[in-house]
Amino acid sequence: MKTSIATVSLSGTLPEKLAAIAAAGFDGIEIFEQDFIASDFSPAEVGRMVRDHGLEITLFQPFRDFEGLPEPHRARAFGRAARKFELMNQLGTDLVLFCSSLHPAAMGGIDRMAADFNELGDLAAQYGVRVGFEALCWGRFINDHRDAWEVVRRADHPNIGLILDSFHTLGGKVDPDSIRSIPGDRIFFVQLADAPAVDMDLLYWSRHFRNMPGEGDLDVPRFMRAVLATGYDGWLSLEIFNDQFRSGLPRLVALDGHRSLIGLQDHARRAEPALSVDLPEFPAPAPVDQVEFIEFATSEDEAPGLNALLTATGFTATGKHVSKSVTRWRQGDVNLLVNTDARGFGRTAYMAHGTTVSEIGLNVPDAKASFDRATALLAQPHGEGIGAGELQIPGIRGISGSVIRFLDEKPDLARIWDVDFQPEGPAPVGAGITGIDHLAQTMPYDEMLSASLFYTEIFDARKSPMVDVIDPDGLVRSQAIESGRMRVTLNGAEARRTLAGRFIEDSLGSSVQHIAFATADIFATAKALADLGFPVLRIGANYYDDVAARFGLDAGLTDRLRQFNVMYDEDAGGQFFQLYSVPSEDGFFFEIVQRQGNYRGYGAPNAPFRIAAQKRTSRPAGMPRA
Numbered sequence: 001m002k003t004s005i006a007t008v009s010l011s012g013t014l015p016e017k018l019a020a021i022a023a024a025g026f027d028g029i030e031i032f033e034q035d036f037i038a039s040d041f042s043p044a045e046v047g048r049m050v051r052d053h054g055l056e057i058t059l060f061q062p063f064r065d066f067e068g069l070p071e072p073h074r075a076r077a078f079g080r081a082a083r084k085f086e087l088m089n090q091l092g093t094d095l096v097l098f099c100s101s102l103h104p105a106a107m108g109g110i111d112r113m114a115a116d117f118n119e120l121g122d123l124a125a126q127y128g129v130r131v132g133f134e135a136l137c138w139g140r141f142i143n144d145h146r147d148a149w150e151v152v153r154r155a156d157h158p159n160i161g162l163i164l165d166s167f168h169t170l171g172g173k174v175d176p177d178s179i180r181s182i183p184g185d186r187i188f189f190v191q192l193a194d195a196p197a198v199d200m201d202l203l204y205w206s207r208h209f210r211n212m213p214g215e216g217d218l219d220v221p222r223f224m225r226a227v228l229a230t231g232y233d234g235w236l237s238l239e240i241f242n243d244q245f246r247s248g249l250p251r252l253v254a255l256d257g258h259r260s261l262i263g264l265q266d267h268a269r270r271a272e273p274a275l276s277v278d279l280p281e282f283p284a285p286a287p288v289d290q291v292e293f294i295e296f297a298t299s300e301d302e303a304p305g306l307n308a309l310l311t312a313t314g315f316t317a318t319g320k321h322v323s324k325s326v327t328r329w330r331q332g333d334v335n336l337l338v339n340t341d342a343r344g345f346g347r348t349a350y351m352a353h354g355t356t357v358s359e360i361g362l363n364v365p366d367a368k369a370s371f372d373r374a375t376a377l378l379a380q381p382h383g384e385g386i387g388a389g390e391l392q393i394p395g396i397r398g399i400s401g402s403v404i405r406f407l408d409e410k411p412d413l414a415r416i417w418d419v420d421f422q423p424e425g426p427a428p429v430g431a432g433i434t435g436i437d438h439l440a441q442t443m444p445y446d447e448m449l450s451a452s453l454f455y456t457e458i459f460d461a462r463k464s465p466m467v468d469v470i471d472p473d474g475l476v477r478s479q480a481i482e483s484g485r486m487r488v489t490l491n492g493a494e495a496r497r498t499l500a501g502r503f504i505e506d507s508l509g510s511s512v513q514h515i516a517f518a519t520a521d522i523f524a525t526a527k528a529l530a531d532l533g534f535p536v537l538r539i540g541a542n543y544y545d546d547v548a549a550r551f552g553l554d555a556g557l558t559d560r561l562r563q564f565n566v567m568y569d570e571d572a573g574g575q576f577f578q579l580y581s582v583p584s585e586d587g588f589f590f591e592i593v594q595r596q597g598n599y600r601g602y603g604a605p606n607a608p609f610r611i612a613a614q615k616r617t618s619r620p621a622g623m624p625r626a
């Protein structure tokens, strides 16, 4: 179906918004009257600019406080409408949104309102335009799409129809399935928005906290399916009032918006295959079987420091890439690649961030299918030259510029380690690390929605509620995404002096700040790591007194936790043990965890104490890097 986005959803001037919307692949825009008035272009110029970008003006909005007024307000409202219809002719759009009235003089009365709209329909017909009526969920008398539909039904005029907005229906707690009894041809336009589940005043919630479908907690997919069930085949348009988006990069926000609309339609057709959506076929979301490798980009100068950390963490260099300066380090099921190649993407990533995680290799059921889904959802393909006989591994740009590679167990990708690497060195012994528990990606807070949308649309993934992590110098928000056996935590820093905020500054943008490895025996691993000279993070004594009291731990266990600097947490499912490395100079670190039973979390209650300990080991805030 054709996609559109309201100009209010993005930051910038009107020309900047148009460029971003067109670049993201939308077909049309809703013009917010304010954006038009604030611009210095004539209506005809705006219309031409829009069409020059290959876009249509799908809707002009909003027109407020029209229906149910006594005289003289009523006549004035009709006069105002005539002026706006004229403006619409000049802009070159034939649909306007009238939102339900908040006028203090409005009287209500369903037949009075219907009569107003019937008369308005005649006026609209003279200008060749159509009027859609939308129930604001805080409207005075009309605050439910079922009542708005009754007004439209009784108005009984071909130029008067209904506009549905998922926020007003779902935010107003109206059952979206009630849409299924409205005739599709009487629905003139459909606006889509999601929002986080927070209990607040509806108007304030709507004007500041809306987000893209899939980024919030409303059941927008159910709304979408109800709309499609009516036979509606018109525009799908995003109308997102969001404080972050108003100051964000318009191209990224627009791209996320288009991704969310593609994902929403795909979701609808998979949940209810009888529904018709006009969207090319592409594969269903799949879970990740395993994080197969993590590649670090570094330089000849910085590699020795990284290699020393890997050695102290129990890893062994076991192979070399056949054509590039890439070393494979192994322990358990973990593969870490250290890339010092002077050419290629690794070099670019190193130049941009310093030593950094540049690629993540994911084992999925079907690498080509995952790649095809990702690119259908607007992920950017990533290809690089390969040597003769090497594998072509499908790749996309992940969040914050890193690359995600898709691997599977089919020929020939399953042979990656035999084809692309030559074995060398001793067999790995290790410290008991068996796999990767999770990856933590640090980013500015306002990139978090975008990052979680990326994962949840492309993969079969679920996100956990956001948690607050208290850093001594500010708040960090953390959200976990799980897809199969891949766990990623997204950490959004609001303040620059937090450990996460400093990492973003030092590494010049978002990237993986820590990798958590799994062990089946934390104390055996801690002991082995101590023997290897692992730079363990020392946790203060106060922490152990508290954790013992909180969970009623016996003295033996508490002593062992203290001795090995292991942190402890419990949930209803089981127990969790964590130990950390001291952070590197730019804030990167390793974590080693043991999950016991069915513990589901990430040790969030320990994060403030871990962060405080890490800050004690690193340079003071504000000091330049050595």
Ligand SMILES: O=C(O)c1ccc(O)c(O)c1
Pocket (backbone or CB within 6 Å): 061, 062, 097, 099, 134, 136, 165, 191, 206, 207, 239
């Ligand atoms: O917040 C508002 O006033 C407003 C205006 C127009 C809309 O389409 C809407 O959903 C909300």
Ligand SMILES: [Mg+2]
Pocket (backbone or CB within 6 Å): 134, 165, 191, 239
């Ligand atoms: Mg709306």
